[in-house]
Amino acid sequence: DQQVKQNSPSLSVQEGRISILNCDYTNSMFDYFLWYKKYPAEGPTFLISISSIKDKNEDGRFTVFLNKSAKHLSLHIVPSQPGDSAVYFCAASEGGGTYKYIFGTGTRLKVLA
Amino acid sequence: DGGITQSPKYLFRKEGQNVTLSCEQNLNHDAMYWYRQDPGQGLRLIYYSQIVNDFQKGDIAEGYSVSREKKESFPLTVTSAQKNPTAFYLCASREDGVSGANVLTFGAGSRLTVL
Numbered sequence: 650d651q652q653v654k655q656n657s658p659s660l661s662v663q664e665g666r667i668s669i670l671n672c673d674y675t676n677s678m679f680d681y682f683l684w685y686k687k688y689p690a691e692g693p694t695f696l697i698s699i700s701s702i703k704d705k706n707e708d709g710r711f712t713v714f715l716n717k718s719a720k721h722l723s724l725h726i727v728p729s730q731p732g733d734s735a736v737y738f739c740a741a742s743e744g745g746g747t748y749k750y751i752f753g754t755g756t757r758l759k760v761l762a
Numbered sequence: 763d764g765g766i767t768q769s770p771k772y773l774f775r776k777e778g779q780n781v782t783l784s785c786e787q788n789l790n791h792d793a794m795y796w797y798r799q800d801p802g803q804g805l806r807l808i809y810y811s812q813i814v815n816d817f818q819k820g821d822i823a824e825g826y827s828v829s830r831e832k833k834e835s836f837p838l839t840v841t842s843a844q845k846n847p848t849a850f851y852l853c854a855s856r857e858d859g860v861s862g863a864n865v866l867t868f869g870a871g872s873r874l875t876v877l
Contacts, residue, residue, distance in 0.1 A: 655804075658802070683866070685868075690850075690870075690873070691870055692766075692768075692852055692868030692869050692871050693805070694868070740805075740866075748793060748812060748864065749810065749820070750795070750807070750866060752797070752804045752805035752807075753804055754804035
């Protein structure tokens, strides 16, 4: 049972426009969410995170929105740049000290110059 | 430079052989993790350890074993019982942030191919 889902395997966006990557989860106990960026044959790198007590977190060109009632989060990249082309993973963890991180299947973003 | 070192980067194994992937971190993080990446399946958790001499099974632990004898080291053994071991393996450690942020830092990965 996939607890964290990224239903769009790929996304193409023009350079300078907004990229919106979506993530849905099923476990209402998740209270911390992260986004990672990954290039082929490399480890993922951390982008941005959000706690369940917030509904928005911003860091430069990256903004994460959390809708707890819909169990949905999204990553907005504005403006998109060709160097943003990579696979993006969302991840979630439960509270209570379990620290077990569950990842989605990833969305491949291609930013067209 | 602080970070996570995984070795080897590429490894080939014959069927029926055990193989051990190394993961070393100098970040002074307490928790360490092993994930496996397959095409179209994202990252799946194999094992994780929150402290020395303790570890827990993840979602796909069958056919794998780990040890955590030192804080900085968390080796993963892929045994002959693992049915489909060909994959990209990622090791991570967790920083416990003062603000409550708990971020995983990943190594560069090890690609295991079974011939």
